[in-house]
Amino acid sequence: MSNITSKALSHLKCLTLVGLVGCSANLSATQVSIHDPVMAKEGDSYYLFSTGPGITIYSSTDKIHWKGSGRVFDTEPTWARDIAPGFNGHLWAPDVFEHKGLFYLYYSVSAFGKNTSAIGVAVNKTLDPTSKEYNWQDKGIVLQSIPHRDAWNAIDPNIIIDEQGTPWMSFGSFWAGLKLVKLNDDLISIAEPQEWHTLAKLDRPAFEDEAAAGPAQIEAPFIYKKDDYYYLIVSYGLCCRADDSTYRLAIGRSKSVSGPYLDKEGKDMAKGGGSVLLNGTKAWPGLGHNSVYEFDGKDYLVFHAYESADNGLQKLKMAELSWDDKGWPVVDPKALDEYQSVLINQVGNK
Numbered sequence: 593m594s595n596i597t598s599k600a601l602s603h604l605k606c607l608t609l610v611g612l613v614g615c616s617a618n619l620s621a622t623q624v625s626i627h628d629p630v631m632a633k634e635g636d637s638y639y640l641f642s643t644g645p646g647i648t649i650y651s652s653t654d655k656i657h658w659k660g661s662g663r664v665f666d667t668e669p670t671w672a673r674d675i676a677p678g679f680n681g682h683l684w685a686p687d688v689f690e691h692k693g694l695f696y697l698y699y700s701v702s703a704f705g706k707n708t709s710a711i712g713v714a715v716n717k718t719l720d721p722t723s724k725e726y727n728w729q730d731k732g733i734v735l736q737s738i739p740h741r742d743a744w745n746a747i748d749p750n751i752i753i754d755e756q757g758t759p760w761m762s763f764g765s766f767w768a769g770l771k772l773v774k775l776n777d778d779l780i781s782i783a784e785p786q787e788w789h790t791l792a793k794l795d796r797p798a799f800e801d802e803a804a805a806g807p808a809q810i811e812a813p814f815i816y817k818k819d820d821y822y823y824l825i826v827s828y829g830l831c832c833r834a835d836d837s838t839y840r841l842a843i844g845r846s847k848s849v850s851g852p853y854l855d856k857e858g859k860d861m862a863k864g865g866g867s868v869l870l871n872g873t874k875a876w877p878g879l880g881h882n883s884v885y886e887f888d889g890k891d892y893l894v895f896h897a898y899e900s901a902d903n904g905l906q907k908l909k910m911a912e913l914s915w916d917d918k919g920w921p922v923v924d925p926k927a928l929d930e931y932q933s934v935l936i937n938q939v940g941n942k
Contacts, residue, residue: 622935623908624907624908624933624935625906625907626643626650626907627644627881627906628684628685629642629883629894630686630688631688631885632689633885634690637653638651638652639651639688639719641688643685644683645663645668645681646663646664646665646668647697649721650935656934657936659936659937660937662721664686664697664699665730669683669732672701675708675733676701676703676706676709677703678703678704678708680704683701684699684700684748686698686699686700687749689779691753691759694716695715696713696714697714697728698711698750699713700748705805707742707805708737709746710734710735710736710746711735711746712730712731712732713732714729714730715728716728734781734782739802740803743768743802744768744771745763745764745766746763747764748763748764748813749761750813750814751775752822759774759775759776760772762791764791764811766809766810768793768808769791769862770791770810771789771791772813774787787850791851792813792844792853792862792865793810793863795864809828809829809838811826812826812881812882816884816891818891818919820919821846822848823844824845824846824851824861825841825869826841826842826843826866827839827841827880831880832906833898834903836877837877838877838878839879839898841871842855842866842868843867853865856920869893869921870893870895875900875928875929876900877904879898880895881896882895890912891912891913891915891921892910894908896909897909897928907932909927910927910931910933911928912927
């Protein structure tokens with residue numbers, strides 16, 4: 593806690609929770625307000641990336657106390673407004689992935705409710721902003737969706753390398769569901785011949801306008817390999833609506849990265865399946881857009897949730913995953929109340 597201010601310390605009442613240090617619900621220190629969090633660890637520091645102008649970055653040494661560490665982009669990608677004329681300067685739903693000594697930061701450019709979208713990638717040798725080698729280099733577009741051409745939406749990327757060493761990118765939101773596409777070994781381009789799969793989707797009315805998102809409320813795929821299975825976690829429902837948010841997490845698993853991903857009842861997620869991993873509560877009516885990591889031998893679910901008592905403001909959440917005797921992950925809903933981040937400062941967040 594050496595970095596936290598004395599004022600914040602006077603308000604902390606901490607307890608040990610599932611390998612994290614949580615703080616009481618009456619804490620007056622500012623929490624990290626964040627959408628779509630993803631994480632990486634380099635050295636003794638954790639780095640948190642989120643939706644925001646230029647992709648917002650935070651850093652921490654304990655996964656509780658976070659300080660602002662700048663942005664990936666000082667302005668915005670040069671190509672963004674050509675792809676999405678309604679682009680408002682916010683880059684959405686990043687994913688960060690380390691491979692062969694490089695960090696790849698995938699991000700989404702889009703206009704809300706439209707599939708005039710693209711996924712780009714920037715590369716860096718380090719996540720430490722004090723390093724002389726720290727320099728995000730934008731490699732441009734990996735994948736683009738165009739209304740009336742594509743029945744999917746190029747946002748919410750997630751990268752995984754399968755047991756054969758092949759890289760894949762899952763992505764998608766609403767429309768015809770969540771997709772998986774094979775990447776080249778450079779991790780910045782689609783492999784040829786192209787290989788595509790549908791991971792998960794919900795029913796969409798037959799006569800829905802192809803350019804409209806429609807009512808198929810699914811997004812934000814994240815694939816996590818654990819023992820013999822690949823686990824696909826997705827967000828169902830509607831985000832960003834305070835007490836009216838219906839966002840929640842659902843899961844399926846497969847022995848192949850390309851699926852099919854079956855839920856606990858054996859239903860294919862590509863046919864509407866998906867077992868509940870975590871639902872909202874009265875205090876936290878909506879939650880979702882998760883990532884999953886192993887840190888120090890423990891598996892953690894990282895996500896955001898909307899706090900009813902704070903006018904539906906989105907907050908960072910972390911919860912340790914346990915595993916039942918059938919190999920399914922379990923998360924204690926109490927973590928919604930017991931894990932609370934502490935924002936030390938906003939240094940670098942212009």
